[in-house]
Amino acid sequence: MKALSVLALVLPLFAQQTRDFDNVEIRVLPVQGNVYMLLGAGGNSTLQVGNDGVLVVDTQYAELAPKIMTEIRKLSPKPIIWMVNTHVHPDHTGGNEALSKLVGLGPGQAPRIIAHENVLNRMTQSGSNQPEIPVAMWPNDEYATSQKDIFFNGEAVMIYHMPAAHTDGDSIVFFRKSDAISTGDIFTPGRWPVIDLSRGGSVQGTLDALNYILKLTVPARYQDGGTLVVPGHGRLCDESDLVEYRDMLTIVRDRVQDLINRKMTLEQVKAARPARDYETEYSSDFQTLDQFVETVYRSLTEKKK
Numbered sequence: 264m265k266a267l268s269v270l271a272l273v274l275p276l277f278a279q280q281t282r283d284f285d286n287v288e289i290r291v292l293p294v295q296g297n298v299y300m301l302l303g304a305g306g307n308s309t310l311q312v313g314n315d316g317v318l319v320v321d322t323q324y325a326e327l328a329p330k331i332m333t334e335i336r337k338l339s340p341k342p343i344i345w346m347v348n349t350h351v352h353p354d355h356t357g358g359n360e361a362l363s364k365l366v367g368l369g370p371g372q373a374p375r376i377i378a379h380e381n382v383l384n385r386m387t388q389s390g391s392n393q394p395e396i397p398v399a400m401w402p403n404d405e406y407a408t409s410q411k412d413i414f415f416n417g418e419a420v421m422i423y424h425m426p427a428a429h430t431d432g433d434s435i436v437f438f439r440k441s442d443a444i445s446t447g448d449i450f451t452p453g454r455w456p457v458i459d460l461s462r463g464g465s466v467q468g469t470l471d472a473l474n475y476i477l478k479l480t481v482p483a484r485y486q487d488g489g490t491l492v493v494p495g496h497g498r499l500c501d502e503s504d505l506v507e508y509r510d511m512l513t514i515v516r517d518r519v520q521d522l523i524n525r526k527m528t529l530e531q532v533k534a535a536r537p538a539r540d541y542e543t544e545y546s547s548d549f550q551t552l553d554q555f556v557e558t559v560y561r562s563l564t565e566k567k568k
């Protein structure tokens with residue numbers, strides 16, 4: 264009887280999850296130049312295609328790999344040579360292994376998976392609350408310096424480490440000729456920023472990263488278009504979207520810091536509504552406003568210690 268009730272509880276959940284992935288539609292949006300944005304479930308993927316092959320930034324979930332490959336095949340018959348993981352979270356790395364098996368390389372050959380070494384370090388740590396991640400999911404081309412660059416499909420692809428931002432292993436990918444940047448979850452327009460303090464993220468690092476990305480972006484006439492930005496989640500953006508998001512985070516950071524300086528407790532800071540003028544603009548898709556304010560508070564107070 265007990266087993267039955269547990270099954271009754273678990274089965275609908277499982278069915279729900281599989282059905283969810285079955286119903287996910289993958290949409291491909293041309294960005295500009297050689298670069299495309301791929302929307303599905305989980306984080307956005309970015310593709311760069313050309314004569315040398317395919318480069319994929321972020322791999323979403325394993326269950327989606329066949330659908331993602333179908334879309335890639337509509338753009339290019341060539342194998343995936345490179346993958347880049349912007350950070351460790353499973354909605355950005357979950358398809359690493361599954362997609363590697365479908366890439367169209369010869370037997371025993373696998374694509375190179377680039378990530379900052381902190382992504383690998385976190386994946387190889389298996390703790391009590393973290394399930395073990397199979398070796399085939401791990402980055403196999405990690406870098407420990409501030410940047411890594413490759414020349415692929417006739418363009419310089421610059422990969423920059425953004426220290427202590429959304430996590431401690433964030434990379435942004437700048438396609439220099441196509442003039443497009445893939446940011447990972449440092450930038451999630453219209454959603455309260457998620458800063459993963461438990462994986463080395465910080466509010467100041469996120470702001471530093473946003474300001475760095477803004478140095479790379481150049482708007483076209485009337486502040487529209489120009490360098491295009493593929494965010495970790497959400498729609499295709501340009502510099503003005505980034506400016507708005509950076510300004511929001513800066514203002515909330517400054518207000519929370521001011522309240523901390525006045526010796527307010529977390530509860531008092533929340534009650535002061537430091538993000539009040541943004542409350543209708545940003546959604547709680549990933550976390551509530553309360554969680555966001557708490558993260559900013561904790562990031563600023565823990566830093567001071």
Ligand SMILES: [Zn+2]
Pocket residue numbers: 350352429448
């Ligand atoms: Zn993330």
